[in-house]
Amino acid sequence: MEGENKKSKCSCHATGGGIYGLAFIGALIYYIQHAQSFLEGLMGFLKALVWPAILVYKLFELLVK
Numbered sequence: 001m002e003g004e005n006k007k008s009k010c011s012c013h014a015t016g017g018g019i020y021g022l023a024f025i026g027a028l029i030y031y032i033q034h035a036q037s038f039l040e041g042l043m044g045f046l047k048a049l050v051w052p053a054i055l056v057y058k059l060f061e062l063l064v065k
Helices: 015-033 038-064
Strands: none
Touching: 015 038
16 A cells, blocks of 8 residues: 555656657658568568667678778
8 A cells, every 4th residue: 555655756758759750650651662562561661660770780880890
């Protein structure tokens, strides 16, 4: 019963999620517009989900060279 009256002190800001959501939509539109088949459109959807990871990977590749 002692935890029922305590308020959560988590100040969860959703700015990062909003930015990622807009970037996902933009990447999805870009990849789907350039797709010439259903398979390319499906791959575009998957790329739109993981493009931040790909970007970081490519940046690390440039830093190593």
